[in-house]
Amino acid sequence: MKQLIEVVDFESLSIKIEGLKVDGIIFLIDEFVLSLYKDHLNLQDLGKATNKKVILKTIPRGEKAKSFHIYENIVEEILREGIHRNYHVIACGGGAISDISGFIASSLLRGLSWSVIPTTLLSMVDASIGGKTGINSKSGKNLIGAFHMPDHIWLNPFFLETLPKEEFLNGFGEVLKYSFLDIKIKESLLNSKFKISEIIHLCANYKSRLVEEDFKEKGPRKYLNLGHTFGHAFEKMYPISHGEAVYWGMQLLFHIFERQDLIKDCDDMMRALNLSFGKAPWGNVLKDSSTFVNDVMGFVKRDKKVISEKEIELVFINEKRIPYLLVCDFETIKSKLDSFFKENYVGF
Ligand SMILES: NC(=O)c1ccc[n+]([C@@H]2O[C@H](COP(=O)([O-])OP(=O)(O)OC[C@H]3O[C@@H](n4cnc5c(N)ncnc54)[C@H](O)[C@@H]3O)[C@@H](O)[C@H]2O)c1
Numbered sequence: 001m002k003q004l005i006e007v008v009d010f011e012s013l014s015i016k017i018e019g020l021k022v023d024g025i026i027f028l029i030d031e032f033v034l035s036l037y038k039d040h041l042n043l044q045d046l047g048k049a050t051n052k053k054v055i056l057k058t059i060p061r062g063e064k065a066k067s068f069h070i071y072e073n074i075v076e077e078i079l080r081e082g083i084h085r086n087y088h089v090i091a092c093g094g095g096a097i098s099d100i101s102g103f104i105a106s107s108l109l110r111g112l113s114w115s116v117i118p119t120t121l122l123s124m125v126d127a128s129i130g131g132k133t134g135i136n137s138k139s140g141k142n143l144i145g146a147f148h149m150p151d152h153i154w155l156n157p158f159f160l161e162t163l164p165k166e167e168f169l170n171g172f173g174e175v176l177k178y179s180f181l182d183i184k185i186k187e188s189l190l191n192s193k194f195k196i197s198e199i200i201h202l203c204a205n206y207k208s209r210l211v212e213e214d215f216k217e218k219g220p221r222k223y224l225n226l227g228h229t230f231g232h233a234f235e236k237m238y239p240i241s242h243g244e245a246v247y248w249g250m251q252l253l254f255h256i257f258e259r260q261d262l263i264k265d266c267d268d269m270m271r272a273l274n275l276s277f278g279k280a281p282w283g284n285v286l287k288d289s290s291t292f293v294n295d296v297m298g299f300v301k302r303d304k305k306v307i308s309e310k311e312i313e314l315v316f317i318n319e320k321r322i323p324y325l326l327v328c329d330f331e332t333i334k335s336k337l338d339s340f341f342k343e344n345y346v347g348f
Pocket of ligand 1: 030032033036061062063066093094095096097099119120121122123126127128129130131132133141142159160161162163164167170
């Protein structure tokens with residue numbers, strides 16, 4: 001199962017879409033992205049240019065896109081237009097749009113082929129790659145979905161020009177994660193002349209390689225969860241983005257395992273990139289560190305990487321800078337958190 005990842009501009013993107021060997025295109029786009037890029041995408045002429053039937057649907061921006069209600073409306077509208085198995089879905093937007101669009105592609109007529117044009121940094125380096133699709137349920141995020149691999153991922157870094165700073169930082173949390181998993185990405189980031197398009201391509205290809213090796217996340221694909229166990233806890237505990245939560249999740253992991261080398265890398269990278277996530281999110285609550293540790297442990301015990309009543313598989317980096325899975329019991333994690341906060345705390 002291979003997904004083709006290419007860096008494009010608007011002109012080459014049109015050529016790629018025109019070259020799809022399908023009878024029709026179902027183009028699903030974030031309504032805000034459409035308002036910003038109407039002229040660049042020139043969608044009103046897509047039918048003429050491709051000589052195919054084009055069904056264009058806008059999707060509300062943000063997490064609310066991933067709902068039953070929106071899924072049902074869009075699927076019913078598409079079916080009313082009359083489609084068959086040789087229609088191709090194209091998702092254009094951030095991760096919320098690729099998640100619901102991929103799920104629509106996976107379920108319409110029991111599966112249509114699809115491609116993605118990611119428009120946020122997070123979706124370029126992460127969400128658009130790997131074929132995890134889905135919507136949210138009242139019981140939790142991403143609980144309804146399917147694995148459905150896209151054929152093409154067209155990366156156009158031009159979209160980043162309009163991305164708000166907080167969304168950029170959100171994506172950079174994931175980029176930093178990749179820099180610990182792959183030395184080439186770290187070196188490229190530390191090179192003062194780096195091009196964002198190259199970094200995006202490296203990160204996207206890194207994820208793609210792991211996905212090809214381990215589509216259903218039974219082995220190395222799990223490495224992509226570096227920093228995510230504490231990160232998911234912080235995402236629930238504080239009003240911060242996913243990428244920022246992952247950054248702090250890695251920081252805390254490196255601190256409690258006393259990996260000064262990795263902490264230094266984190267700091268060097270932030271300095272080199274002239275980025276800052278500000279103060280640690282738990283900065284104000286540490287007068288009562290035991291409540292904080294208990295709260296974090298509550299989330300750790302419900303993490304998807306828990307493997308028994310007492311243990312979880314953490315992603316870690318060895319001395320040679322190679323990722324691996326570390327089986328760790330809850331007691332050990334708790335006692336490391338306790339001693340770290342009791343001994344050190346004021347903030348990073
Ligand atoms: N499937 C996966 O493997 C995977 C991995 C990571 C995250 N995700 C999912 O991705 C979602 C988050 O994705 P996201 O961070 O891209 O958020 P998003 O899709 O919600 O987009 C964030 C905001 O940015 C706006 N936006 C998008 N492109 C823009 C542009 N070029 N210029 C200006 N504004 C733009 C959107 O309108 C939206 O308001 C979550 O639902 C998460 O669960 C999925």
